[in-house]
Amino acid sequence: MSTTWAYISNYFVYSSMGVFALAFIAHAYETAFAVRAPHLADSAKGNLRTKTFDYSRTEKIARIATAMVILGFLLLLAGVVGRGISAGRVPWGNMYEFSITGALAFTTAYLGALRKYDLRWLGLFVSLSVLLTLGTAVTVLYVPSAPLVPALKSPWLVIHVSTAIISGGVFLLANVIAGAFLFLDSMEKKGERAPWAKRLPSLDTLDQLSYRLVAFVFPLWTFSVIAGAIWAESAWGRYWGWDPKETWAFITWVAYAAYLHARVTVGWRGRRAAWLCIFAGSTFLFNYIYVNIWGTGKHTYSGL
Amino acid sequence: MSQNTPEIGTVGLLRFMWRQLTSMRTALVLLLMLGVAAIPGSFIPQRTQNPIAVSDFFATSPTRAMWYERFSLFDVYSSPWFSAIYILLFISLIGCVLPRTFEHYKASRALPPVTPKNLSRMEHHTEWKGTGDELEIARAWFKKNRFRIRELDGSISAEKGFTRETGNLFFHLALVLILLGVSFGSLFGMRGDAIVNVGERFINTPTTFDSLSFGKLFNEKSLPPFSIEVDKFVAKYNPVTNAPEDYTLSVTVKDTPESAPVKKTVKVNSPLTFGSTRVYLQANGYSPIVTVRDSIGNVAFQGPVPFLPQDSNLTSTGAIKVPDAIPQLGFVGSFFPTIGRADEGGGISVYPEALDPQLFLGAWTGDLGLDNGRPQSVYRIDTDSLTKIGLKSLAPGETYEFAEGSITFETYIPWVNLQVVRDPGKSYALLGSIVAILGLLASLFTRRRRIWVSVTKKNIQVAGLAKNSAPGLENEIAQLARALGRAE
Numbered sequence: 001m002s003t004t005w006a007y008i009s010n011y012f013v014y015s016s017m018g019v020f021a022l023a024f025i026a027h028a029y030e031t032a033f034a035v036r037a038p039h040l041a042d043s044a045k046g047n048l049r050t051k052t053f054d055y056s057r058t059e060k061i062a063r064i065a066t067a068m069v070i071l072g073f074l075l076l077l078a079g080v081v082g083r084g085i086s087a088g089r090v091p092w093g094n095m096y097e098f099s100i101t102g103a104l105a106f107t108t109a110y111l112g113a114l115r116k117y118d119l120r121w122l123g124l125f126v127s128l129s130v131l132l133t134l135g136t137a138v139t140v141l142y143v144p145s146a147p148l149v150p151a152l153k154s155p156w157l158v159i160h161v162s163t164a165i166i167s168g169g170v171f172l173l174a175n176v177i178a179g180a181f182l183f184l185d186s187m188e189k190k191g192e193r194a195p196w197a198k199r200l201p202s203l204d205t206l207d208q209l210s211y212r213l214v215a216f217v218f219p220l221w222t223f224s225v226i227a228g229a230i231w232a233e234s235a236w237g238r239y240w241g242w243d244p245k246e247t248w249a250f251i252t253w254v255a256y257a258a259y260l261h262a263r264v265t266v267g268w269r270g271r272r273a274a275w276l277c278i279f280a281g282s283t284f285l286f287n288y289i290y291v292n293i294w295g296t297g298k299h300t301y302s303g304l
Numbered sequence: 305m306s307q308n309t310p311e312i313g314t315v316g317l318l319r320f321m322w323r324q325l326t327s328m329r330t331a332l333v334l335l336l337m338l339g340v341a342a343i344p345g346s347f348i349p350q351r352t353q354n355p356i357a358v359s360d361f362f363a364t365s366p367t368r369a370m371w372y373e374r375f376s377l378f379d380v381y382s383s384p385w386f387s388a389i390y391i392l393l394f395i396s397l398i399g400c401v402l403p404r405t406f407e408h409y410k411a412s413r414a415l416p417p418v419t420p421k422n423l424s425r426m427e428h429h430t431e432w433k434g435t436g437d438e439l440e441i442a443r444a445w446f447k448k449n450r451f452r453i454r455e456l457d458g459s460i461s462a463e464k465g466f467t468r469e470t471g472n473l474f475f476h477l478a479l480v481l482i483l484l485g486v487s488f489g490s491l492f493g494m495r496g497d498a499i500v501n502v503g504e505r506f507i508n509t510p511t512t513f514d515s516l517s518f519g520k521l522f523n524e525k526s527l528p529p530f531s532i533e534v535d536k537f538v539a540k541y542n543p544v545t546n547a548p549e550d551y552t553l554s555v556t557v558k559d560t561p562e563s564a565p566v567k568k569t570v571k572v573n574s575p576l577t578f579g580s581t582r583v584y585l586q587a588n589g590y591s592p593i594v595t596v597r598d599s600i601g602n603v604a605f606q607g608p609v610p611f612l613p614q615d616s617n618l619t620s621t622g623a624i625k626v627p628d629a630i631p632q633l634g635f636v637g638s639f640f641p642t643i644g645r646a647d648e649g650g651g652i653s654v655y656p657e658a659l660d661p662q663l664f665l666g667a668w669t670g671d672l673g674l675d676n677g678r679p680q681s682v683y684r685i686d687t688d689s690l691t692k693i694g695l696k697s698l699a700p701g702e703t704y705e706f707a708e709g710s711i712t713f714e715t716y717i718p719w720v721n722l723q724v725v726r727d728p729g730k731s732y733a734l735l736g737s738i739v740a741i742l743g744l745l746a747s748l749f750t751r752r753r754r755i756w757v758s759v760t761k762k763n764i765q766v767a768g769l770a771k772n773s774a775p776g777l778e779n780e781i782a783q784l785a786r787a788l789g790r791a792e
Binding site for chain 1: 573734
């Protein structure tokens with residue numbers, strides 16, 4: 001029974017990778033074929049290099065790309081749920097599971113934000129990074145579905161890790177948007193935006209959006225850290241022990257707290273705020289990669 | 305102080321420093337510094353977590369270790385420089401929050417400001433012709449929506465969203481409470497470890513611990529007098545991955561020597577609780593039970609000897625010291641719950657459960673050095689001054705005989721490591737955390753805003769103003785305008 005579900009889960013994860021690959025190709029096609037090549041008439045005038053972008057030309061493929069992301073999301077959801085059923089618990093007991101669930105959270109954050117904002121330009125990046133995360137998960141991080149070690153057998157696993165995954169997904173989305181802000185800002189400083197970047201939101205929107213995402217998810221991250229402390233108190237005999245993962249979670253918390261203060265109290269906007277946001281997000285990413293793969297301490301459940 | 309600078313005096317200097325310390329920029333810098341200062345402790349081994357790695361570091365690179373030690377890099381989180389940063393940060397925080405608390409208290413008792421003369425300059429201004437009794441309706445609407453109102457001649461000034469600053473202040477004060485809880489716990493707390501064989505009893509007195517540390521203001525006399533009898537320990541492992549799946553420890557506890565015994569079960573996530581002291585199941589291993597006889601067959605030692613696990617399959621090492629034999633005997637041993645590969649170099653266990661147990665022993669004779677007063681580990685024997693007798697691998701029930709006597713590997717029993725922790729500050733830290741989260745939510749998701757309604761000769765005007773250009777004010781004003789009878 002449980003092995004069957006593990007196989008089914010694997011098939012779903014592999015299929016979602018296939019669909020995300022198609023979504024990636026569709027998004028790439030969307031951008032590439034929106035280029036309007038210069039007409040012969042223009043070339044006669046000598047301005048062969050003027051390229052324009054016309055996204056109405058690729059509207060159909062863009063819709064297909066978004067549909068692919070949604071389909072990939074559904075397949076991945078089935079894969080994650082199947083993994084949970086096969087193990088008879090929540091699907092985040094090791095690094096493989098954390099990664100596929102994290103990829104799911106990231107896709108959910110993107111699709112959720114897409115309903116409200118025109119973020120389709122992020123699709124190329126989202127499908128690529130989901131593809132890379134899943135690729136690493138199935139090749140490097142894969143471990144057979146198995147029950148948990150005793151320390152993880154606690155209702156706090158559901159609360160602590162799910163909130164950490166959601167916070168991570170949203171932090172990374174805020175990071176990507178802050179990165180896009182910096183890129184477009186330097187582009188605008190040099191002159192006009194490149195044709196393909198013209199449909200991207202205004203700098204002000206990006207600046208606000210990355211702030212809103214952080215402000216929205218910071219209490220959740222705080223809660224996740226506190227839930228972890230409560231769990232550590234019952235499993236390890238102390239609520240805070242400066243274990244490497246705890247230390248980096250603290251650093252991430254401090255960095256985002258500084259970001260929020262800088263914005264709300266000191267009034268930072270634009271480039272400085274974006275850099276601080278990216279710094280804070282990198283501490284989260286570093287925690288995820290370093291502590292799980294090379295790190296020591298009590299949070300090493302990756303089986304690597 | 306140079307000639308050109310004006311004399312500001314000690315008080316002036318102190319005031320200047322206080323202003324600098326409590327400024328937002330300083331707080332921000334301190335906050336970022338705290339984050340950066342926490343980094344080295346995640347790369348360099350820390351005494352509180354991994355004392356063995358620290359002593360290994362001293363052994364492999366002594367010069368670097370000495371320099372690290374000078375900067376407290378093995379105890380980052382209790383180091384003077386780390387403490388300096390967070391103490392300054394908290395002083396700065398208190399210096400910032402206290403005056404704001406008084407201000408906020410005063411502001412929350414004051415009336416909203418007078419309606420501005422020119423409402424059309426405010427946000428979301430709207431104007432229409434009405435009936436003239438809109439002020440009555442507006443007052444009711446503001447009351448229903450819990451605005452604080454100030455009634456003026458021909459207008460109402462209303463204000464809402466004080467929860468934002470209240471939440472903000474509670475959040476910061478709660479951080480102070482967390483810090484107090486942490487300090488209280490470390491001053492009045494204790495932590496100890498004891499290895500207890502199944503069938504033995506643990507009594508909460510200093511002598512029964514293998515390691516024990518007290519907070520500065522707590523001493524051994526205050527240990528609660530409970531006892532724990534270890535009845536049974538069952539470990540379940542996954543046959544495919546060898547990973548543990550469940551540990552169940554059955555115990556009989558007594559709160560005091562006089563109280564009635566109570567049977568209890570301990571698991572990794574459910575410790576025993578005695579007031580503010582909790583007892584955790586932290587590790588487990590095996591104790592081979594051996595009988596050592598001297599050359600004429602008298603029993604010189606008999607009993608279980610805890611061996612320490614070296615890997616996840618519980619390959620364990622230990623030492624058996626027999627000072628009562630003549631001459632003294634010592635055995636350096638390895639215990640394999642399920643023996644796998646075995647050669648002259650040693651063996652390795654392939655499964656953590658005792659399916660095919662084997663005990664490897666190296667026998668030594670000579671002066672064990674137990675009487676020279678120098679403390680030594682019970683898990684190791686310094687064999688430098690001893691004479692080697694030989695090596696032998698034993699299954700349960702087998703005996704190794706040699707000229708000086710014999711050793712019999714009778715059987716084995718599991719042991720558990722009980723960790724006893726007293727932390728009276730943790731409930732304050734938890735309370736602080738809960739208040740901090742609630743305060744944070746209140747401050748991030750409410751917004752302070754003002755709305756004005758003015759009625760002059762049936763000419764109705766509504767406008768508002770929100771701090772941080774928060775969204776939602778437009779809707780609120782539209783709702784109010786609808787309530788006041790403005791046509792869509």
